[in-house]
Amino acid sequence: MNIKKIAQLSGVSVATVSRVINEKGNVSDATKRKVNAIIEKYNYVPNINAINLSKNESNYIAVLVPDITNSFFGQIIDGITKVINQKGYHLILLNSDENIDIEVSHLRALGQYNLAGIFYTPVHRVNSLSTGLVQKYNKAGMPFVYIDRDLEDIENSGVYVDNFKGAYQATQYLINKNCKRIGAITGLHNTKPGLERYCGFIKALEDYHVNADELLIKTGDFKFDSGYKLTKELMESSTAPDAIFVMNNLMALGSIKYAVENKVDLTNDLTLICFDNLEMFQWFELPISYVDRPTTEMGQVAAELMLKKIKGIESEKFENIVLKTQLIINE
Known part of the structure; x- marks a missing residue:
């Protein structure tokens, strides 16, 4: 079905059908009803792209x-x-x-x-x-x-x-909580937020003279699976952290899954903080602080x-x- 066929079945010109579809020009109410009835009967969907091109908008x-x-x-x-x-x-x-x-x-x-x-x-x-x-x-x-x-x-x-400042403040919070072995699961460094958050994390460690242990810093891909996998690597290593800054919400979900499965106490055993909010933090009253974005x-x-x-x-x-x-x- 096309606009020419609609015109034939309606007994009007193609230009008239076009005016009805575009709601432009002078067309009598009776003609509009007749054309729209045919359009409805045959479930005709106008080519929006073609219409826009014809109007140059x-x-x-x-x-x-x-x-x-x-x-x-x-x-x-x-x-x-x-x-x-x-x-x-x-x-x-x-x-x-x-x-x-x-x-x-x-x-x-x-x-x-x-x-x-x-x-x-x-x-x-x-x-x-x-x-x-x-x-x-x-x-x-x-x-x-x-x-x-x-x-x-x-x-x-x-x-x-301001990813840098948000990451800096999150790391500062962990330092002020007297966390001694601060780990991180960063996002991809070839993205603006991934690189800026990593730099904010490192800068806070430097400013407070905390060792940036490379064994405690893992690079994720902003997805759930990498959060789970990298939390497992961190927590099951000989230098397990007492805090992890997870640099996005989906990776944080992976971290939470690992903690739940392995009965890691997020109040006493491990402090988790992440970038971005998830409603489930509030729903389940999870003790997870986060950097919120508008x-x-x-x-x-x-x-x-x-x-x-x-x-x-x-x-x-x-x-x-x-x-x-x-x-x-x-x-």
Whole structure:
């Protein structure tokens, strides 16, 4: 079924059907009812992309994130939609699953659509294929807004948090609790948050003259399984820590699973602190402190940046907004 067939069955011109679909132009109520009845009968869905191209505009904005299972990104998306839906825009959601090949495939596919803009959280900071595609989009005038992460060689407006300070404060908290063997499960260092949190952790240890034992520092991938595996490695080593700073919430879930399975007392035997909140910390009254981020606000700020770019009213070529974190103590 296509627009020509709808026109034939309705006994009107293609132009009239187009006006009914787009709700533009002068069409009598009787004709509208007749055309809409045919559309409904045959479950006809207009090609939105073709309609947008014909109007040289789009109401669709894509968001490409690395892990849709992480509640952090769900809250970001909630913040985005709170803003853009009020302005008549709709969101197309894509998940790269922390996989560069999937990310590149999605970026290529987005070039086939007429989009108003793209929200983007890269898997890695340095990736020639993603960088090349983003460069092409930028040259074509496609509005881009980074969220949480960026590409090292391509400037675009973005919204971030102060990962360094948040990690510093979390480590400072463990030191002030008189933890002697402080371990860490970091995120990927080739991402902005992974590197900045690691640097904040190391800087706090240096400032307080605490030994940064390399045997107690493990590099994870921001996912549950690595949190479990690396906690197991730390706790079953000859130099087991008395505290672990887990640098994202999903890895922290893996750490909690290990602790529960092995009856590790998170009050007396091991102190866990992580970056990012999970509601289950409150639901089950877990004694886990965390660095909280204003996630919904991040999405809202990113959406406001995007709307300014779409309308061409940015005050500067690039705006990088860094929001504050907050250390939440649960004991």
